[in-house]
Amino acid sequence: MSAIHVVSTLAASRKASQLYPPQHPAFVEAMEGLTATIAESCASSSAGAFTLNVHQGRLYHESVVLPDETPGVTAIAEAFEARRIESLTLQPGLSTSDVAGLVEVLGLRPSPALDVEAELAARGVTGVTLSVIIDEDDAEREERDRLREQDRALYHRLTSTLRTMSSQVIAGDYHQLAAADSLVGTVVSRLMQDQAAVLGLATLRSTSDAEAFHAVNVMIYTLTLGAELGLPPEGLSSLGVAALTHDIGKAAFEYDDPSQAEAMRAMHPRVGADILSGLSPEDPTPMLVAYEHHMNADGTGVPERSEGYVGHPYSRMVAIADRFANLTAGSAAFDPLTPDRAVVQILREAGTLYDPLFARLFAKALGVFPVGCLVRLSDNSVAVVSGTSDDPLAPIVRVSWDAAGMLVEKADDTDLTADERTIIEVVDPASLNTEVADHL
Ligand SMILES: [Fe+2]
Ligand SMILES: [Fe+2]
Structure with a gap:
């Protein structure tokens, strides 16, 4: 059983899961087909399990790159990357419901908050091991x-x-x-x-x-x-x-x-x-x-x-x-x-x-804007000065309220020397009913 066959079956099953509800015969047939394909490739693999990796947009089976032109390869590589999956190992003995759970997770909308491992666990999927790219930020x-x-x-x-x-x-x-x-x-x-x-x-x-x-x-x-x-x-x-x-x-x-x-x-x-x-x-x-x-x-x-x-x-x-x-x-x-x-x-x-x-x-x-200064930026967002840069007028800031005035939950440090926005005024924390220390 070739790796390409597993990948194209996986891609076809993803499609089937998007087209048909879980009770539909076409869906059930696709999942059963995929389960069988995975079982066969695990059995024929020397490692006893089946591993796919994605690296710089290309899909690999273990260390062998899979040709892009093969149906499904690009789609699966993209699906992995969008969900920050670096490698995926399928253990032998995966059940049809495990496989259906995996397919469903691979169809979830990608977002920074999506935690693929947690989603698999929530569906009771065992026998799938992932390595996920850690978000540097x-x-x-x-x-x-x-x-x-x-x-x-x-x-x-x-x-x-x-x-x-x-x-x-x-x-x-x-x-x-x-x-x-x-x-x-x-x-x-x-x-x-x-x-x-x-x-x-x-x-x-x-x-x-x-x-x-x-x-x-x-x-x-x-x-x-x-x-x-x-x-x-x-x-x-x-x-x-x-x-x-x-x-x-x-x-x-x-x-x-x-x-x-x-x-x-x-x-x-x-x-x-x-x-x-x-x-x-x-x-x-x-x-x-x-x-x-x-x-x-x-x-x-x-x-x-x-x-x-x-x-x-x-x-x-x-x-x-x-x-x-x-x-x-x-x-x-x-x-x-x-x-x-x-x-x-x-x-x-x-x-x-x-x-x-x-x-x-x-x-x-x-400096001109000391650390702890609350400042309004030219896009109307409000930030706290969190560090100094080479330019006294463009320090490092942490945007705490976005341009719409909404509190930013995971505020990152932004170096204003490398940002289009500029500081337009210093804001009195009392006018926003806030304590600067809560934002640093
Ligand atoms: Fe004193
Ligand atoms: Fe004093």
């Missing part, structure tokens, strides 16, 4: 989601470590700081691998745990600036820990007590420095950063200082990251600014409130 998306979950877990470990640390450190227990130190090291390595993914994490917000989320976000923005500055990983880790603890002095105050708000604002740098002064003397930067992060470039701010006092570079970097985190998070007093506008605001304040060189570097690191 799907695999990529899965890997991306896996990393995102991992990154978010790291983020949450940091916020909870920080919470515990804040309560213990007041009592002089610096235990948790070592844990924070190693977590920051992990963030630094992730930043080196995928800066956009780490920046995306800083879109996370919490109303119940706002202080811890703020601290971690400030750390992420500070590290982004540090990386732009070209600091080596060890320097970044130390900078990150200092950024993480910049507001630790606030732990000594009651957040929810409005009568303490002013004292907390004015005093938390000094209190924080006091708390952190009990740390190991090898690295005084956390203490310095806590003390100096509200000192403005023009000499204003808290605590007051003598003329000519210049803060540590890390303090000046954290001050900018802190401002950015506050502007984009908003407060009871003002609505959040979109990231692009927050960058502009910081550039306006450069020289008076903030170190002008660091402010410019920060703007450069974040």
